[in-house]
Amino acid sequence: MSSTDYALYIENLTVSFDGFKAVDDVSIYVEKGTVHVVIGPNGAGKTTLLDLVCGKTKPTAGKIKFDDYDLTTMHEQDIVQAGVGRKFQTPSIYPSLTVFENLEVSYPKGRGVWGALGFKRDQEVIDRIHEVADMIYLSDKLQTPGELLSHGQKQWLEIGMLLIADLQMILLDEPVAGMSVVERKQTADLLRKISQNRSILVIEHDMNFVREIAHRVNVMHQGKVIAEGSMETVEKNEKVIEVYLGH
Amino acid sequence: MKLLESGVVSENRKHIISFIILAATLLLVFPLVFDIFRLNLVAKYLSLAFAAVGLVICWGHGGILSLGQGVFWGLGGYCLAAFLKLEAAVNIANEAGTDQIKALTTVGLPDFMDWNQITELPYIWYPFKSFPITLICVLIVPGIVAFIIGLAIFKRRVSGVYFAIITQALCWIMEILFVTRQGWTGGINGITDLRTCLGWDIRTQAAQYTLYFLTAGLLLAVILFSKKILSSKLGQLLVAIRDMEDRVRFSGYDVSNFKIFSFCLAAMISAVGGALFVLNVGFMSPKLVTIAPSIYMVIFCALGGRESLIGVVYGTLIVCFGRTYFSEQFPELWMFLMGGIFIVVTVACPKGLAGLFESHGAKALAFLKKFLKIENLASKDKKEVEA
Numbered sequence: 035m036s037s038t039d040y041a042l043y044i045e046n047l048t049v050s051f052d053g054f055k056a057v058d059d060v061s062i063y064v065e066k067g068t069v070h071v072v073i074g075p076n077g078a079g080k081t082t083l084l085d086l087v088c089g090k091t092k093p094t095a096g097k098i099k100f101d102d103y104d105l106t107t108m109h110e111q112d113i114v115q116a117g118v119g120r121k122f123q124t125p126s127i128y129p130s131l132t133v134f135e136n137l138e139v140s141y142p143k144g145r146g147v148w149g150a151l152g153f154k155r156d157q158e159v160i161d162r163i164h165e166v167a168d169m170i171y172l173s174d175k176l177q178t179p180g181e182l183l184s185h186g187q188k189q190w191l192e193i194g195m196l197l198i199a200d201l202q203m204i205l206l207d208e209p210v211a212g213m214s215v216v217e218r219k220q221t222a223d224l225l226r227k228i229s230q231n232r233s234i235l236v237i238e239h240d241m242n243f244v245r246e247i248a249h250r251v252n253v254m255h256q257g258k259v260i261a262e263g264s265m266e267t268v269e270k271n272e273k274v275i276e277v278y279l280g281h
Numbered sequence: 282m283k284l285l286e287s288g289v290v291s292e293n294r295k296h297i298i299s300f301i302i303l304a305a306t307l308l309l310v311f312p313l314v315f316d317i318f319r320l321n322l323v324a325k326y327l328s329l330a331f332a333a334v335g336l337v338i339c340w341g342h343g344g345i346l347s348l349g350q351g352v353f354w355g356l357g358g359y360c361l362a363a364f365l366k367l368e369a370a371v372n373i374a375n376e377a378g379t380d381q382i383k384a385l386t387t388v389g390l391p392d393f394m395d396w397n398q399i400t401e402l403p404y405i406w407y408p409f410k411s412f413p414i415t416l417i418c419v420l421i422v423p424g425i426v427a428f429i430i431g432l433a434i435f436k437r438r439v440s441g442v443y444f445a446i447i448t449q450a451l452c453w454i455m456e457i458l459f460v461t462r463q464g465w466t467g468g469i470n471g472i473t474d475l476r477t478c479l480g481w482d483i484r485t486q487a488a489q490y491t492l493y494f495l496t497a498g499l500l501l502a503v504i505l506f507s508k509k510i511l512s513s514k515l516g517q518l519l520v521a522i523r524d525m526e527d528r529v530r531f532s533g534y535d536v537s538n539f540k541i542f543s544f545c546l547a548a549m550i551s552a553v554g555g556a557l558f559v560l561n562v563g564f565m566s567p568k569l570v571t572i573a574p575s576i577y578m579v580i581f582c583a584l585g586g587r588e589s590l591i592g593v594v595y596g597t598l599i600v601c602f603g604r605t606y607f608s609e610q611f612p613e614l615w616m617f618l619m620g621g622i623f624i625v626v627t628v629a630c631p632k633g634l635a636g637l638f639e640s641h642g643a644k645a646l647a648f649l650k651k652f653l654k655i656e657n658l659a660s661k662d663k664k665e666v667e668a
């Protein structure tokens with residue numbers, strides 16, 4: 035395999051919290067321009083995996099590479115500036131800012147103190163915000179404070195904040211949790227659309243949703259990857275049925 | 282979209298109106314209704330309001346609760362007091378004539394240094410020989426102290442209660458420093474007997490009037506300046522950090538830099554107030570750099586509404602007037618009242634008076650309109666009857 039096919043390399047990644055290995059020798063490769071999904075029961079270590087990629091937690095062993103960056107040695111903000119961003123499991127938006135301001139704050143300009151002081155809301159910024167708001171189905175909510183959005187809309191807004199930041203690699207922790215069936219459908223459309231020019235790593239519980247979006251799936255259990263492949267093959271894997279799909 | 286934008290406009294208009302009301306109150310109403318003694322008192326209170334305005338930025342918007350703003354306020358005050366003291370010392374020497382005074386004190390040296398057997402001006406007093414350098418020091422000294430503390434603490438991601446406790450410790454350290462380094466700072470008495478600034482007698486009534494307007498004018502200017510900063514992207518980011526720090530960090534920002542900035546800015550704004558205090562009252566004391574004043578500043582802010590640049594000025598005035606009147610008559614009761622107010626405000630209306638005004642202002646206005654209409658009708662009826 036030529037190395038250029040992959041956006042994100044996770045290799046033999048391990049993190050140990052006082053001897054408890056929340057992520058244990060995990061290797062996952064995310065192909066460019068695809069939606070890659072990680073599934074697994076509660077406590078499998080999925081969120082911890084994202085914590086490791088985005089620099090919130092430092093690994094005990096293993097490598098994470100994105101483009102030519104070694105993410106394990108970088109600070110959180112540098113990882114984002116390199117092009118890797120993440121949505122949290124509990125939707126994290128700015129409750130007292132409007133949807134417009136939430137997106138504006140995420141615009142990738144004026145990231146330093148002086149830059150932020152001199153930041154101008156020019157036509158380019160406004161246009162981009164409207165464009166993203168359209169994609170995330172929130173164009174009629176631009177002046178609504180974040181706290182007044184429904185749970186699903188908050189999820190979309192947080193995805194929008196990643197889109198406007200112009201990232202090559204997006205990590206989504208349970209993006210359809212708390213969404214209605216219709217909203218799930220819309221989110222699947224959204225992910226398909228945005229994966230055309232970037233790579234996405236999704237963590238999800240909803241099997242129907244995964245079936246709809248996943249190019250490739252990894253199944254995690256107790257910190258380890260126990261299966262890998264397309265959703266069809268993974269679903270037939272006996273180990274997977276036993277630990278996860280069985281219940 | 283048009284409709285929504287007009288919503289933003291009316292929000293702006295509300296700010297402008299409340300700013301004009303505040304400006305009118307400070308620049309017209311107070312000077313007209315108060316005598317010079319009271320007006321001087323108000324100037325003193327307004328100099329404290331600077332600290333509250335600083336807290337609106339770092340606490341109200343940035344979420345950084347500092348219980349040490351009195352330190353920065355005091356540092357600003359001490360810097361200006363040092364300049365005025367040197368001027369006073371030179372004046373005394375000139376008035377007395379060099380020959381007589383030489384035997385008693387060292388020429389041009391502040392009296393308290395003499396009492397502490399210091400015969401030469403300490404190096405740290407040198408900058409205060411020059412007025413422009415002193416003005417720079419008023420801002421820079423507190424700014425640097427805040428920067429060092431911010432760097433040490435925010436880069437380590439210490440925040441919340443731990444930060445508040447550290448700032449309390451800072452008050453304590455500063456007080457001890459200022460009290461024990463008597464020869465440099467005037468010790469427990471502070472720096473007193475300040476009479477002139479660049480030859481201008483600051484104790485006359487005319488000067489006190491001028492200083493009142495200087496204080497009120499600068500406070501209004503600082504409020505406008507702060508408003509400008511809070512409406513920039515940086516202001517939005519402060520609120521974002523306050524509400525959802527991790528989201529900001531994982532959006533590519535170095536959160537600590539923004540915290541350091543807002544903490545330094547709050548310190549420098551506070552320091553301007555301290556310097557104005559010195560001009561208005563003619564002394565500076567270590568008692569003003571301690572824990573109690575710092576906590577009062579937080580209470581001004583909590584009562585006035587910690588997110589409101591304008592609300593905190595009213596908060597400051599109410600608490601200060603309350604303290605002046607009640608504490609003389611019922612000193613013990615006042616402390617309970619103060620504590621009570623603080624608890625009620627934080628529990629019942631976390632946005633303070635400004636929040637109350639926001640939520641009930643419209644209702645009150647509607648009620649007032651109705652009431653006035655009835656009044657009008659009543660007076661009309663009367664006229665008709667009389668006719």
Ligand SMILES: Nc1ncnc2c1ncn2[C@@H]1O[C@H](COP(=O)(O)OP(=O)(O)OP(=O)(O)O)[C@@H](O)[C@H]1O
Nearest residue numbers: 051054056074075076077078079080081082083123
């Ligand atoms: N900082 C930490 N210190 C100690 N243990 C941790 C830490 N972070 C996570 N863990 C543990 O690691 C395990 C994996 O947690 P993680 O949140 O990654 O699971 P998950 O797969 O995301 O589960 P869920 O589906 O419930 O979100 C859990 O047992 C958790 O308690």
Ligand SMILES: [Mg+2]
Nearest residue numbers: 080081082123
């Ligand atoms: Mg999780």
